Amino acid sequence: MRILVIGAGNGGAAAAVELSLAGHEVRLYARSASTLEPFSRDGIGFAGVLGEGRLRPYGLGSDLAAAIADVEAAVVALPVYAHGAVARALAEAEWGATRPIILNPGHTGGVFEFETAYRTVSDEFPPVAEFSTLAYVARKPQPDTVNVTGRAKALRAASLPSGRAALELACALFPGAYDSGDVIATGLSNVNMIVHPPGAMLGASWTEATGGDFTFYVQGMTPGVMHVMRALDAERIAVATALGHTLPTVIGEMRALGTVPADADPNDYGAIASGAANRSIKAPDSLDHRYYVEDFGHGLVPFTVIARIAGVATPVADALIALCAIARSRGEVPTRGAAEMGLVGCSRDALLDRVGPAKT
C-alpha cells in the first residue's frame, strides 16, 4: 500500500521504518526540508526492537500537496499540538473524503480536534482513527537514525462512527492495534497525561536547575510524585466510569502496552521505573519540553473538558494545569480546549452521541 507518514521526528521515523519493513511504499513528509535531509543521503538508520539496519523510504518531501498526490492513506506521527495545523493543511491540499488518516497518536481528544480543524476548511471529512499513544518508545540519537526501544503490544484504537475505514486500516497496519470501543476510551487512555505532568510539575525546579540531568522515572519518581500520580489517575478512571468505560490504572494500561513488566502490580505506580524502555529516560531539559507544552495543554486540558461534560470534578488535574501555566508564564501555550475539539456547550448525551455506541 502507498502510505504517507506525516512527521519525521522519533515517531514518524519509527513508523516509516515499520511500515517499510512490512512491505509498504512509504512516503515520508516533514514540514522542514532540513529534518529530511539526513534521511535523503543514506536513508533511515534504525536500531532496537524493529531490528537493525538502514532503509530508504519510497519518497521524501516537504511539499504537502506533492506528498499526498498518489498515496492511499496517511499516518500522522507528530506532537499532537500539530494536529489542528496538519488537519487544516490536508483539507486545503484537498485530501478528500475517502482516504483514511491514522493519528499515531491522537492522545486525548485527537479525533475531535482533527475533525473540528478540518471542517473549518472543508465540509467533507475523511475517515480518521486515533491511537491512545504512540506505537513506539523511540528517540533519534542522530538526525539520520531512530532507536526504537519499545513497541506497544496492545494498542487502543478508535474512530468516530464515520471513521470505521481508518480504524480497520489502523488495526491492519499496526500489529497489536485493536478496536477499543470509542474515542472516549482511547482519549482517556493517553498514558502521557498521567505519567508526565506530576513529575514534570513537582520536579520543575530540578529540571530548571540541572537542565534535566536526572532520570525522570527513577530519580524523579519520588513518593510524593507517585501520590500525586495516583490521585490524578483516580480522576481519569472516575471520568471514564461516568462515561460508561471501565479502564485500568495507568500501570495496568502500560502493562498492556508492554512498557512496564507484565507482572507489575497495577496499583504500584513506582513500577514505571522497572520498564526497560523507561528506566533510562532523562527528565525534560526545560519547561518548554513537550512534557509541559503537550501533556498539559493537549493532555490534561482536554481531559478536564471531558470531565466537566461527564460531571466529574478534577481538582488534581486543575491544580497541575494552573501551576504549569504560572510556572511557564511564557505567553500563549497551544491548547486543545472545548472550542478546538468542537465541544463547547456539549452535554453528556451529545458527547456520547458524537462518539457513537461503544463496541466493547
Ligand SMILES: NC(=O)C1=CN([C@@H]2O[C@H](COP(=O)(O)OP(=O)(O)OC[C@H]3O[C@@H](n4cnc5c(N)ncnc54)[C@H](OP(=O)(O)O)[C@@H]3O)[C@@H](O)[C@H]2O)C=CC1
Ligand atoms: N517518542 C516517544 O517515545 C513517544 C512519543 N509519544 C507521543 O508521540 C507523538 C510524537 O512524538 P515524537 O515523534 O517523539 O515527537 P518529536 O518531538 O520527535 O516530533 C518532532 C517533529 O514534529 C514536527 N512538528 C512539530 N510541530 C509541527 C507542526 N506544527 N507541523 C508539522 N510538524 C511539526 C517537527 O517538525 P520539523 O521537522 O519542522 O522540526 C519535528 O520533526 C507526541 O505526541 C508524543 O508525546 C508518546 C509516547 C512515546
Ligand SMILES: CC(C)(CO)C(=O)C(=O)O
Ligand atoms: C514512553 C513515554 C511515555 C515515556 O515518558 C514517552 O512519552 C516518552 O518516550 O517520552
